[in-house]
Amino acid sequence: MKLIFGRPAGLTDVKQRYCPGCGHGIVHRLVAELLVELNIRERAVGIAPVGCSVFADEYFNCDMIQPPHGRGPAVATGIKRARPDCILFSYQGDGDLAAIGTAETVHAAARNENITLIFINNAIYGMTGGQLAPTTLPGMRSTTSVQGRDIVKQGYPIKVCELLAGLDGPYYLVRCAVNTPKNIIRTKKALKTAFQNQINNKGFSLVEILSMCPTGWGMTPVQAKKWIGEVMSKYYPLGEFRNLAKEEK
Amino acid sequence: MAEKRLMYGNHALVEGIIYAGCRFFAGYPITPQNEVPEYMSIRMNEVGGVFLQTESEIAAINMLFGAGAAGVRATTSSSSPGISLMQEGISYIAGADIPVLVINIVRGGPGLGNIAPAQSDYYQATKGGGHGDYFTITLAPNSAQELFEFPKLAFELAEKYRNPALILADGLLGQMMEPVEFTFEPIDPGKLPEKDYALTGCRGRPRRVVRSYDLRPGKLEELNWKRYKKYQEIIKNEQRYETFNDKDAGLIIIAYGTCARVASAAMKMARDKNLKVGLLRPITLWPFPKDKVAQLSERIKDFLVVEMNCGQMIDDVRMATQFRSRIHFLGRPGGGVPTPPEVLKKIEEIMGGGR
Amino acid sequence: MPEVKILEEICKGCGLCCDGVCPVDILILSPDRINSSGYHPAMVTDMKKCIGCGYCYITCPEPAIEVYK
Numbered sequence: 001m002k003l004i005f006g007r008p009a010g011l012t013d014v015k016q017r018y019c020p021g022c023g024h025g026i027v028h029r030l031v032a033e034l035l036v037e038l039n040i041r042e043r044a045v046g047i048a049p050v051g052c053s054v055f056a057d058e059y060f061n062c063d064m065i066q067p068p069h070g071r072g073p074a075v076a077t078g079i080k081r082a083r084p085d086c087i088l089f090s091y092q093g094d095g096d097l098a099a100i101g102t103a104e105t106v107h108a109a110a111r112n113e114n115i116t117l118i119f120i121n122n123a124i125y126g127m128t129g130g131q132l133a134p135t136t137l138p139g140m141r142s143t144t145s146v147q148g149r150d151i152v153k154q155g156y157p158i159k160v161c162e163l164l165a166g167l168d169g170p171y172y173l174v175r176c177a178v179n180t181p182k183n184i185i186r187t188k189k190a191l192k193t194a195f196q197n198q199i200n201n202k203g204f205s206l207v208e209i210l211s212m213c214p215t216g217w218g219m220t221p222v223q224a225k226k227w228i229g230e231v232m233s234k235y236y237p238l239g240e241f242r243n244l245a246k247e248e249k
Numbered sequence: 250m251a252e253k254r255l256m257y258g259n260h261a262l263v264e265g266i267i268y269a270g271c272r273f274f275a276g277y278p279i280t281p282q283n284e285v286p287e288y289m290s291i292r293m294n295e296v297g298g299v300f301l302q303t304e305s306e307i308a309a310i311n312m313l314f315g316a317g318a319a320g321v322r323a324t325t326s327s328s329s330p331g332i333s334l335m336q337e338g339i340s341y342i343a344g345a346d347i348p349v350l351v352i353n354i355v356r357g358g359p360g361l362g363n364i365a366p367a368q369s370d371y372y373q374a375t376k377g378g379g380h381g382d383y384f385t386i387t388l389a390p391n392s393a394q395e396l397f398e399f400p401k402l403a404f405e406l407a408e409k410y411r412n413p414a415l416i417l418a419d420g421l422l423g424q425m426m427e428p429v430e431f432t433f434e435p436i437d438p439g440k441l442p443e444k445d446y447a448l449t450g451c452r453g454r455p456r457r458v459v460r461s462y463d464l465r466p467g468k469l470e471e472l473n474w475k476r477y478k479k480y481q482e483i484i485k486n487e488q489r490y491e492t493f494n495d496k497d498a499g500l501i502i503i504a505y506g507t508c509a510r511v512a513s514a515a516m517k518m519a520r521d522k523n524l525k526v527g528l529l530r531p532i533t534l535w536p537f538p539k540d541k542v543a544q545l546s547e548r549i550k551d552f553l554v555v556e557m558n559c560g561q562m563i564d565d566v567r568m569a570t571q572f573r574s575r576i577h578f579l580g581r582p583g584g585g586v587p588t589p590p591e592v593l594k595k596i597e598e599i600m601g602g603g604r
Numbered sequence: 605m606p607e608v609k610i611l612e613e614i615c616k617g618c619g620l621c622c623d624g625v626c627p628v629d630i631l632i633l634s635p636d637r638i639n640s641s642g643y644h645p646a647m648v649t650d651m652k653k654c655i656g657c658g659y660c661y662i663t664c665p666e667p668a669i670e671v672y673k
Binding site: 041042043044045048054057058061062063064065066067068071074075076077078079080081082083085086087103104106107 | 273275299301303304305307308309311312313314315316317318319320321323337338341345448449450451452453456457458459460461462
Binding site: 184185222225 | 607643659662670671
């Protein structure tokens, strides 16, 4: 018997502390598989955010750094410019990337910095206990919007891919989800494209991934994955928002 | 003999950074230090280094965090409000034990303050600055020559102790033209030793992690005590200062940077009037040269602290003297610069005129 | 014959692999087994039916599933 699917060498042996059914683990595994498949594990420097995935620096089997909340793209820029041979990926949640780190995200995209951003959108602050995120849907409940997000008082969510697509800089912007095997396979393909863009010095890639947070959403894992399909992906449509590789052809 | 050039302090600083083998600069424009990034953008282009004008000081310091963690010499330059923005990053960098160089061309504060020379960031520079138990090695140049020489010294100390270093200067030093002697050969960054913590990709070695957090019970405490020991080492080994006329002095002025120049002129005027005045110029503000001050305080009854602030260094002086001496103060906060006659007047008040 | 192995100690019993993911529907959460973290791990009901597609592995966040062929 030969192992055909199993823990990739891009992950360490550390048991991940995520809640049951959390989407982080799926995305971690996809990235880890690509570190091996693209033969970049030994060139990679990963960036762990502040949030649930702060511990990603224990989980990815490559060089890692853990910077201040939201500053991943700036730190990635520093490392990439200092060591252009390294492959940089900044793994960030929605609070990290689209609230406190908005400026760093937008400007890294505008510079078309040759780095890869992996953006986990689960529409909630998981680590701190389920507060309103910049991506919380209108009407969606959180611990700081218990009646549901009121767009008059709390404004609208930020659609990151659409926002960045307004810039000339970024090379590749795509939104995926990890709610079904098919979408997970598509997510891996998008992540692969993003890493390949960097390997080929094409510039800035951002892969936004709609991801389950059953605990924060007050749902079972199965309800959560269904909610992505039925509700969340309607507000945040999946697909490519920028792919300059296609225009170059 | 080494080459000598007439230069602006800010340009000397840039040359000093390049000569120190630094090939990474990130910063955001702010007066009164704009000549630094402007000249730096040209010089980095010439030497094939990295120059990044960032979206904020926050981005700049985090780019330094990345570059420093990648094992290269990296510098940012800013002025007071910008340095306040950087404190979060400096805290993380100190917490991850990464050497970087931060330049603060201090201006009047608090808040937006003004753009005149000041020393009102002394507390921020010498007492940590951001959150957590840490210190930054802080150098205070007082000439274009030292602006050229101190980046190299700052990197050497920063790398020796794996700690961020600060150069604290002000707009007056930066705008002033002075002859600068290029006292050392430019350092080839390719010949600097590899760092055993550097993030370079884990080819042929175990993976490395740069982080400032540790949630395991007791581990962060351990780490803080370890860093405390490092700070005690720095305090023991690295106190730097200059003294003038201290042997026969009845009063010693303590002043750094621009104020040390003013104090030096005042000291000469006082000596002409037969007033036995000496000068101690701290070169490292952290670690403060407390041992020398302690030694002097066994004999000296009066110290005069001269600063461009409301007296932020007084506590350090007072503690060093172990309350044996009287501490006098002449300060000009909010962008004021004391003049030698002002300082002389203060000296005469303390010592009595023409004794 | 393909074979699915559940790493019971790593499984958190989220059930994502059990809900319509398996094309031959042979995964359930074990009703009587409990791992040391207190979770009911996933289990295979009828290994002979497994086609080795790997969808369970693809869906697993841990990953607590291995597939052999």
